[in-house]
Each structure stands twice: as C-alpha cells, then as structure tokens.
Amino acid sequence: xxxxxxxxxxRSYQTTVTLxxxxxxxxxxxxxxxSPKVGCNSGDCGTCSVxxxxxxxxxxxxxxxxxxxxxxxxxxxxSKPGHLHPLQEAFHEKYGAQCGFCTPGMIxxxxxxxxxxxxxxxxxxREALSGNLCRCAGYGKIVDSVMAAAEQMGQAKN
Numbered sequence: 001x002x003x004x005x006x007x008x009x010x011r012s013y014q015t016t017v018t019l020x021x022x023x024x025x026x027x028x029x030x031x032x033x034x035s036p037k038v039g040c041n042s043g044d045c046g047t048c049s050v051x052x053x054x055x056x057x058x059x060x061x062x063x064x065x066x067x068x069x070x071x072x073x074x075x076x077x078x079s080k081p082g083h084l085h086p087l088q089e090a091f092h093e094k095y096g097a098q099c100g101f102c103t104p105g106m107i108x109x110x111x112x113x114x115x116x117x118x119x120x121x122x123x124x125x126r127e128a129l130s131g132n133l134c135r136c137a138g139y140g141k142i143v144d145s146v147m148a149a150a151e152q153m154g155q156a157k158n
Contacts (some may be wrong), residue, residue, distance in 0.1 A: 009077030
C-alpha cells in the first residue's frame, strides 16, 4: 500500500492505494464522491471525467498515485453554497441533464472548453464534447445548455 495525498474540490484527503488503483476508484470507493460514473472503464465514454489542475482527464484510466499533490475538480466542486455554476444552471434550464448519467462528465468537458474558449461555436462545443457519450442521445439539448452557459458567463464578465 502507498500513501496518497490529494485535493478534491478544495478539500485535502489522505488515503492508501495500491499501484493499480485508479483515480475513479479513489473518488468513488474511498472518498464517496460519486459524480464521476463507472461507464466503460477504458477511457472511451467520458462519464468518469474530472479536471486535474484544470485539465480534463478520464479518471478510470488515471493512476491514483499520479495525482499526488494535484487539484482535482468534480462537478460538485463547481458550485458555491447556494449558487450553481452557470453550466449547472444551464443544464437544468435547457434540459441538458436528461437521465443525468453523462451530465457530470459533459459539464466538466464544457468547463474545460469554456476556460479555453469563452465564445465557442456550436461546432466547437460538439467537438469538445465528442469524447462523452450520452446514452439518451440528447446531444442537441446538451449543446444548447453549453451555448447558454457561454452566453451567461460572457455577460457576467462585462
């Protein structure tokens, strides 16, 4: 067993892991943070996506020990008490969540996009979300949600 210290959503944690433990296993099974979902376990579906130092990664194929000392953000870390992040709000308002299984990964992929490109085109959004599978096939509402959040976030900066 190896000691692991990591920060998730601004909170420090310490746990022990094996050399083969994935970040997804740590988040769900040790820290009980369940927004990253177990989907394919091969990095193909995007449902386990998290941000590590603001970079989008698949937690199911990320070795937990490689996150030592890094800042991990899950969808829970986007909101502030009493206030949803504009992406969370837009997914609610525009019905982008649907069944909700893919939503955390979609929102984090969208956040990574908007951090780099605050005024994306619909094509940019579709491309940024292309690694995330929606089992409901509701991509139109998801893209609408991201575009609405981008607009809201742009207005908030003015």
